[in-house]
Amino acid sequence: MVVLEKKPLRNLRNLLNNYYIRKILYSIVTLFGISILIFIIARVLPGDPARLALGPRAPEDVVEQYRRLLRLNEPIYVQYFYWLVDVFHGRFGLSLVTFRDVLTDILEFLPATVELIIFTLIIDIIGAFGLGVLSGRRPNSLIDNFVRVFAYVGIAIPSFVWAIILQLVLANWLDLLPAYGRLSLGVEVPRITGLVTVDSLISGNLVAFIDALTHLIIPSLSLAIGCIAQEARILRASLIENVNKDYILNMYAHGIPGSIIFFKYALKPSMIPTVTIMTLDMASMLGNAFLVELIFNWPGLSRYGITAMLRKDLNAIVGVVLVIGLAYTIASIIIDLVVSYLDPRVKYRR
Secondary structure (H helix, E strand, C coil): CCCCCCHHHHHHHHHHHCHHHHHHHHHHHHHHHHHHHHHHHHHHCCCCHHHHHHCCCCCHHHHHHHHHHCCCCCCHHHHHHHHHHHHHCCCCCECCCCCCEHHHHHHHHHHHHHHHHHHHHHHHHHHHHHHHHHHHHCCCCHHHHHHHHHHHHHHHCCHHHHHHHHHHHHHHHCCCCCCCCCCCCCCCCCCCCCCHHHHHHHCCCHHHHHHHHHHHHHHHHHHHHHHHHHHHHHHHHHHHHHHCCHHHHHHHHCCCCHHHHHHHHHHHHHHHHHHHHHHHHHHHHHHHCHHHHHHCCCCCHHHHHHHHHHCCCHHHHHHHHHHHHHHHHHHHHHHHHHHHHHCHHHHHHC
């Protein structure tokens, strides 16, 4: 006797067999594990968070009352349980520095870093693919030698050093661009999305948009130079390797124009490692851009996260780390989608 599988069960099984659904489920489990790990690490670090929050002159009874308010006297697993319940209710706990809900702080500081990363990505895409293609198409030429030297220098010098150099040259010496902040004094934009450039366009304030754009150039360029150097070098090496493969040489032998062979058949597979590194670099900037944000007085999430770590703001540390983990999860899914488009064999293999 043949037992037919029920349709809802079959649909659920087909859904779970989907690669991206499984990846999302794995990512949720990973974020859950990260939350446990970072929660425990933040709690076992030396120092009294309540005393740090209230200051050395606060009375001991007030500090003890604050500890009970934050449940710091409870075991770690009890603290984590209450924190997890708050997360499911849309609360990340009270910040010991700002005395606000951590989610409120994240929503306030995250747009500034996201805007900085978006403009860094635009500069990164133009610079990395432009230099990589020019260098990979003409190996050992003058432009190729320039790109290789630029790659070594760009990778060797950290982003915060580029920030100081560009700030001195473009802002202080040449006085071409502003050196600090997101907007000039006297320029105001109503907060709608938190992205100043977008909010200025929505409100129809073209002057504020240009002003915000000029404030973005130096910090975005500071973050992008190292990424451009690394990714252009990777793209160059991939292009040189793929151009010398048998199927490319066979196309040249059949008289197919060189530009079509290069841009249609050699460039697409060569972009895969570059796109992978580029996407991961953009995700890592959520946590690694704090020095640049500090130099340019940029009110972003990275700066907020470092302040939370220095002051042992427990809930803020966990919240920022989870946001960074979520960014890596989204970046991983984007990488899979782009790689599947560039190389259909990956999709068919799955």
